[in-house]
Amino acid sequence: MTKCKFCNKESYVKLKSPKIHLCKEHFIEYFENKVEKSIKKYNMLNKDEKILVSVSGGKDGHAAAWVLKKLGYNIELFHINLGIKGFSESSLKAVEELAKKLNVPLHIINLKDITGKTLEDIRGKKCSICGITKRYLMNKFGYEHGFDVIVTGHNLDDEVSFILNNILNWNIRYLAKHEPVLPAHDKFLKKVKIFFEIEEDLILKYAEAENIPFTTVKCRFAEKAITLKHREYFNELEKLRPNIKYQFLAGYMKNRRIFKCEEDENFEFRECEICGMTSAGRICSFCRVWKLYKNKNKSNSK
Amino acid sequence: MTKCKFCNKESYVKLKSPKIHLCKEHFIEYFENKVEKSIKKYNMLNKDEKILVSVSGGKDGHAAAWVLKKLGYNIELFHINLGIKGFSESSLKAVEELAKKLNVPLHIINLKDITGKTLEDIRGKKCSICGITKRYLMNKFGYEHGFDVIVTGHNLDDEVSFILNNILNWNIRYLAKHEPVLPAHDKFLKKVKIFFEIEEDLILKYAEAENIPFTTVKCRFAEKAITLKHREYFNELEKLRPNIKYQFLAGYMKNRRIFKCEEDENFEFRECEICGMTSAGRICSFCRVWKLYKNKNKSNSK
Ligand SMILES: [Zn+2]
Ligand SMILES: [Zn+2]
Ligand SMILES: [Zn+2]
Ligand SMILES: [Zn+2]
Numbered sequence: 001m002t003k004c005k006f007c008n009k010e011s012y013v014k015l016k017s018p019k020i021h022l023c024k025e026h027f028i029e030y031f032e033n034k035v036e037k038s039i040k041k042y043n044m045l046n047k048d049e050k051i052l053v054s055v056s057g058g059k060d061g062h063a064a065a066w067v068l069k070k071l072g073y074n075i076e077l078f079h080i081n082l083g084i085k086g087f088s089e090s091s092l093k094a095v096e097e098l099a100k101k102l103n104v105p106l107h108i109i110n111l112k113d114i115t116g117k118t119l120e121d122i123r124g125k126k127c128s129i130c131g132i133t134k135r136y137l138m139n140k141f142g143y144e145h146g147f148d149v150i151v152t153g154h155n156l157d158d159e160v161s162f163i164l165n166n167i168l169n170w171n172i173r174y175l176a177k178h179e180p181v182l183p184a185h186d187k188f189l190k191k192v193k194i195f196f197e198i199e200e201d202l203i204l205k206y207a208e209a210e211n212i213p214f215t216t217v218k219c220r221f222a223e224k225a226i227t228l229k230h231r232e233y234f235n236e237l238e239k240l241r242p243n244i245k246y247q248f249l250a251g252y253m254k255n256r257r258i259f260k261c262e263e264d265e266n267f268e269f270r271e272c273e274i275c276g277m278t279s280a281g282r283i284c285s286f287c288r289v290w291k292l293y294k295n296k297n298k299s300n301s302k
Numbered sequence: 303m304t305k306c307k308f309c310n311k312e313s314y315v316k317l318k319s320p321k322i323h324l325c326k327e328h329f330i331e332y333f334e335n336k337v338e339k340s341i342k343k344y345n346m347l348n349k350d351e352k353i354l355v356s357v358s359g360g361k362d363g364h365a366a367a368w369v370l371k372k373l374g375y376n377i378e379l380f381h382i383n384l385g386i387k388g389f390s391e392s393s394l395k396a397v398e399e400l401a402k403k404l405n406v407p408l409h410i411i412n413l414k415d416i417t418g419k420t421l422e423d424i425r426g427k428k429c430s431i432c433g434i435t436k437r438y439l440m441n442k443f444g445y446e447h448g449f450d451v452i453v454t455g456h457n458l459d460d461e462v463s464f465i466l467n468n469i470l471n472w473n474i475r476y477l478a479k480h481e482p483v484l485p486a487h488d489k490f491l492k493k494v495k496i497f498f499e500i501e502e503d504l505i506l507k508y509a510e511a512e513n514i515p516f517t518t519v520k521c522r523f524a525e526k527a528i529t530l531k532h533r534e535y536f537n538e539l540e541k542l543r544p545n546i547k548y549q550f551l552a553g554y555m556k557n558r559r560i561f562k563c564e565e566d567e568n569f570e571f572r573e574c575e576i577c578g579m580t581s582a583g584r585i586c587s588f589c590r591v592w593k594l595y596k597n598k599n600k601s602n603s604k
Contacts, residue, residue, distance in 0.1 A: 167469055168539075168546070170553035172560065225542050233535040237470075240527050244470070251472035258474065261563035 013205050016242040024209050031206045035067050035194055042180045044192045049148040051075045052107075052189075054138050055098060057091030057215040059207040060153025062098050064194055066212050068151065069102050075151075076105040080137055082130065083111055083118025090217040097213035107145075109137055115290040119221065122290070126221040129289045136286035140277055142189045149190040157200040159193070160245050161230040163252055175259040178252075186269050186278035199245060315507050318544040326511050333508045337369050337496055344482045346494045351450040353377045354409075354491075356440050357400065359393025359517040361509040362455030364400050366496055368514050370453065371404050377453075379408040382439055384432065385420025392519040399515035409447075411439055417592040421523070424592070428523040431591045438588035442579055444491045451492040459502040461495070462547045463532040465554055477561040480554075488571050488580035501547060 002011040004023035011021035015030075022030055039045050045068075053068065055061040055077050068075050079095045081088050092108070099106035111133065112118050119130055142150050159178075166174045180196035182188075195203060207214055237244045271277065272284035274292050279285075283293060304313040304323050311325035317332075324332055341347050347370075355370065357363040357379050370377050381397045383390050394410070401408035413435065414420050421432055444452050461480075468476045482498035484490075497505060509516055539546045573579065574586035576594050581587075585595060 168550055168553075170550075170557045172557060226539070229535065229538050229542065232538075233531065236531050236534075237528070240531065248470055248472075251470075255472045255474060258560050258563060261560060 012209065013202075016238075017246075019242075027205065028209050031198075031202060032067055032070060034198060034202075036071055038180070038197050039071075039194060042196070044181055044194060045073060045149060045151070047073055049074065050146060051149050051151055052078050052138070052142045052145075052147040053151045054134070054153070055079050055095045055106075056134075056153075057094040057217075058153070059204055059212070059214040059216075060155055060158075060195060060200075062094070062153070062212050062214045063203050063207045063210075064151055064153040065098065065102060065104070066210060067206070068194065069104060075102075076107065076147075077102075078107045078138055078141060078150075079109070080134055081108060081110045081112075082133075083120055084219055084221065085120065087217055087219045090215040094213050094215040101213060107141060109141060111137075115292065117290065124289070130219075130221075132285045132289055136277070136284065139187075139189055139191075140275075143187050143277075147189060149184075149192055151192050151194055153195060153203075154193040155195040155200045155203055156198055156245050156249060157231060157234065159196060160234055160248050161227055163249070164230050164234075165226065172259050175256060178256070187271075188278050197246060197249065314511065315504075318540075319548075321544075329507065330511050333500075333504060334369055334372060336500060336504075338373055340482070340499050341373075341496060344498070346483050346496060347375060347451060347453070349375055351376065352448060353451050353453055354380050354440070354444045354447075354449040355453045356436070356455070357381050357397045357408075358436075358455075359396040359519075360455070361506055361514070361516040361518075362457055362460075362497060362502070364396070364455070364514050364516040365505050365509045365512075366453055366455040367400065367404060367406070368512060369508070370496065371406060377404075378406055378449075379404075380440055380443060380452075381408065381410050382436055383410060383412045383414075384435075385412070385414050385422055386521055386523065387422065389519050389521045392517040396515050396517040403515060409443060411443060413439075417594065419592065426591070432521075432523075434587045434591055438579070438586070441489075441491055441493075442577075445489050445579075449491060451486075451494055453494050453496055455497060455505075456495040457497040457502045457505055458500055458547050458551060459533060459536065461498060462536055462550050463529055465551070466532050466536075467528065474561050477558060480558065489573075490580050499548060499551065 002014075002021050003009070004011055004026050005020040006026050007023055009023035009025070012024040013027050014021050045051060051068065051073055053061060053065040053075050055065055056079070065075055065077055077095060077099050079092070081092060095106060095108075114137070119126055119133075122129055138150055141147075163175065163178065166178075180193050182191040184190040206212075234245050234248075241247075269278050269280060270282075272279035272287055273282055274287040275284060277284055277286075287293060304316075305311070306313055306325035306328050307322040308328050309325055311327070313323035314326040315329050316323050347353060353370065353375055355363060355367040355377050357367055358381070367377055367379055379397060379401050381394070383394060397408060397410075416439070421428055421435075424431055440452055443449075465477065465480065468480075482495050484493040486492040508514075536547050536550075543549075571580050571582060572584075574581035574589055575584055576589040577586060579586055579588075589595060
């Protein structure tokens with residue numbers, strides 16, 4: 001039996017750096033300390049803020065809510081029912097279970113109530129539409145209900161895969177803006193990724209150690225092919241150079257100014273003509289993808 | 303039998319973009335045209351220049367020499383005997399065969415004659431030392447014998463793997479300087495990669511179609527682990543998005559100015575105190591790794 005570095009109990013997890021074994025209890029302590037360190041390091045959150053945690057039913061958002069609650073932050077949960085058969089039902093069940101266990105308010109929004117449609121109904125790139133939709137509805141809800149900040153469960157694996165994907169496609173603009181804390185501006189709330197520096201594996205281990213309820217049902221629309229390749233690649237690299245994900249992210253944070261060096265910062269935001277939320281163009285991307293202008297002014301549609 | 307797009311002969315290769323089948327003869331024509339287009343596009347070479355092609359015995363350098371000779375360029379071959387058991391013997395045999403078939407001069411340099419050692423003898427990172435050594439000796443020979451330009455066989459796969467590796471490690475300086483044509487300066491000759499835009503697979507197909515002699519024996523010191531992962535990754539990506547290697551390279555060429563945006567261009571070159579070739583420091587990296595200062599001034603060594 002391999003033992004915990006700090007006590008006589010059995011090893012629950014082997015960390016990569018430092019290379020030590022931890023029992024379940026010491027791992028939970030380690031994990032929560034690690035998250036708290038990230039929060040302090042990037043000045044992510046404080047305990048006076050009213051925090052809205054986005055929960056999809058999966059382990060990452062659930063673990064984020066769980067650890068924040070344990071650390072004494074003031075959180076409520078936000079969930080969007082996307083109306084995806086199978087997936088949305090099991091997601092809903094998991095978030096309700098989580099809210100009950102954490103004893104925190106859960107706000108649920110049904111996509112269909114707002115757009116008249118579900119993600120099943122819409123044509124086009126569902127993953128991209130879903131992303132726009134979730135970001136928009138979460139922000140709008142938080143903004144209208146007096147929240148200070150939105151927390152999402154994006155982890156280190158998500159971040160490095162996102163960065164790499166944007167480098168492969170040379171989306172310089174996206175690379176300029178990617179950070180663990182997006183400050184509030186106009187009607188956009190502050191957005192925080194508390195697991196920015198934390199590997200997916202560890203989050204799963206934490207969720208299991210704490211018996212956090214979550215669903216493992218995956219959305220059947222997920223366009224995972226290319227993202228999966230990035231993830232596989234990083235996992236392969238980790239075998240040769242443990243901690244390369246974190247080092248790649250740290251290098252990105254240190255060097256990402258190069259992606260800004262030609263940017264004209266004169267970009268102006270305005271209010272969407274349909275919904276009034278902050279938008280880069282005349283009509284925000286949410287109103288655009290859900291064709292909400294059609295409801296207001298038929299003559300503008302084509 | 304799948305037929306060639308342009309004649310009735312059997313398909314020899316299926317191109318990815320455009321997606322067409324070509325017979326051996328039409329593929330050879332296509333390949334040579336493609337190389338000539340690269341040469342024109344980047345203003346790589348002209349027919350008055352005295353060109354030294356670096357040949358290691360492998361397919362890439364050999365195909366480079368072969369296609370340049372066929373296109374009517376004025377080439378000679380340069381080979382370094384590194385003294386690596388097994389590998390160096392079969393390399394030497396292949397370059398001699400190539401020179402004979404092409405009927406061009408072949409210049410061979412023995413590492414041991416210059417440094418007193420082979421690559422077997424030296425300690426440290428052999429791959430990195432080998433790279434420094436080959437670049438140095440090739441340049442010095444070309445400079446001292448009145449060549450205008452050095453051509454190497456680096457292909458698209460080498461380039462994208464190199465770029466990705468340097469992004470993973472955030473070696474911004476390396477990324478600023480990477481190009482198909484490095485202009486001459488001081489005692490550095492112009493350096494050209496004629497296969498910069500051409501996938502390794504196609505080069506192999508060309509070498510086989512033309513019966514170019516080359517060795518498939520690999521150097522047993524090659525530190526391939528991480529490079530292999532990059533190559534595997536790109537090959538996996540190609541399956542999902544054909545031509546992504548080329549698009550990544552093209553995007554790099556379009557955007558690489560961002561890696562230069564903070565560089566201070568006041569860097570000064572001087573002459574190496576030992577060998578007199580152009581150097582970034584007091585002693586050039588070649589003289590440093592082979593400890594050539596020891597021969598000149600014992601008191602400076604440690
Ligand atoms: Zn313990
Ligand atoms: Zn809108
Ligand atoms: Zn043909
Ligand atoms: Zn020197």
